[in-house]
Amino acid sequence: MRGTEEVQRIELTSVDGVRLEAVVDRTAVTPALGSVLLVHGITVDLDEGGQMFVRLAQRLTSAGFNVLRFSFRGHGASGGTQEGVTIAGECLDLQAAVNYAREQFPRQALSIVAASFGAVSTALSLPWLAAGLHRLVLWNPVLDLRHTFLEPQLAWGVENFGPEQQNGLQDKGFLLVDGDFRLGRVLFGEFARYSPRGEFLASVIPALIVHGDRDSAVSYEIAAETARTRQATTLHTVVGSDHGFDSREREDEAIGTTVDWLAEQCAVIH
Template sequence: MDRFTLKSVDDVELEAAAHSSNAGSPRGSVLLVHGITVDLDEGGGMFVRLADQLVAAGFDVLRFSFRGHGNSAGTPRGVTVSGECLDLQAAVEEIRARFPGPLSIVAASFGAVATALSLPWLADRLHRLVLWNPVLDLNHTFLAPELDWGRENFGPEQQKVLEASGYLVVDGTFELGRVLFCEFASYRPLDRFAGSEVRSLIVHGDQDSAVSYEIAADAARSRPGTELHTVVGSDHGFDSREREDEAIRTTVAWLVAESDCIA
């Protein structure tokens, strides 16, 4: 594994890690895009384990931390959707420069927002897309939350705190600022995802208390070229080692099968 930094176009330094398959003919490359309060390892190190299994299957892998996350520059309060889109662009350019072959993306939770919004320019660059518990509706998740996690962190009382102080503390640890919440009313990642033609897999727990399983399942059913794998009984982020392993195993198997289709 090679640890290094890359720069977004606005000169923000991002921590990153590259995993080379060392295969004579790699299947392709996979970019891992993390969620809202974590970093390039994803919660509990899921992305590290996913990267290991992808490498074993013949893929090159790149992980990175968005600005304001992990050891990347910036602050949590300064996180914005537009900033994450710039960071994703930098990561895509880096992985394409380092590793040849078809590019796939695995995006978890809030990482699906920047990824979906970037699909128009990713169109001819992206081979396959996997979404884990994806945030596809920002209003439902944050502005008018209907699920337990959203009501706890972004409900009416918390939005009063946001108005007064300019930020909220999510899950008791991660500060998110006012500008991010202003953006939520403007972006519609579901529309961008629905309008894309890239073949996709959605892996989602059907007991998710943070991000709507029903929205993701409806998107999978209505969008051509999209498969849905339901992790039965799982809350957000896959809430046991067994369920995490199921998500990882399903993802790797699907990407391998899809790469075999073009081999």
């Protein structure tokens, strides 16, 4: 049954008091197939670098899902500062968003779509998330922090995190990512301490990885090998795509693949 879809701007509060901007997109389909939390990458916000998450949310609500998306601290209109962003802090923000989704949609299977750096806090939260998480989708996910940031092997990482930029980190307390996002010392130090890939491999939640095979920022090879190694994991390759899906056609492919997979996976519990 269909009614009128609803978009509502709200505010969440992380457990340490940081205010987070968020949007709820409610489906007009009853009963709903489930709920989906969208987790964005670094330097962007709840729209995910333009309108990708907006269009994904629209497709998901049309398919029968309720959707929550939010901006991490230091991003978009959320509280905090760019230099104060940490992986630990993003894990707290994710926890606040998950708690809200579960409160608002208590009898609906919850899935997560995490893009790029959003995969870090999501993967690290899987030990406590897993029992209440139905499905997981990762878009060009950062699974290996060392090879993405500390010892970058791809063009984007070399440009933003090479020796000259790291010297600036020591001098100024931050380095500039893509020319305008101030990544601080504490976050950079965390890159050596966390293993999102290890947590992802240790989990059993069924997952879909969508990744461009010409990604110049985050390793496609690491994602593909992870998908081959891990049980219950499907890899969809967006052929010829750079990071973030670099054309409207490739964005539509990632969105369509994600919505179709989630709808198929959630249909089995209805």
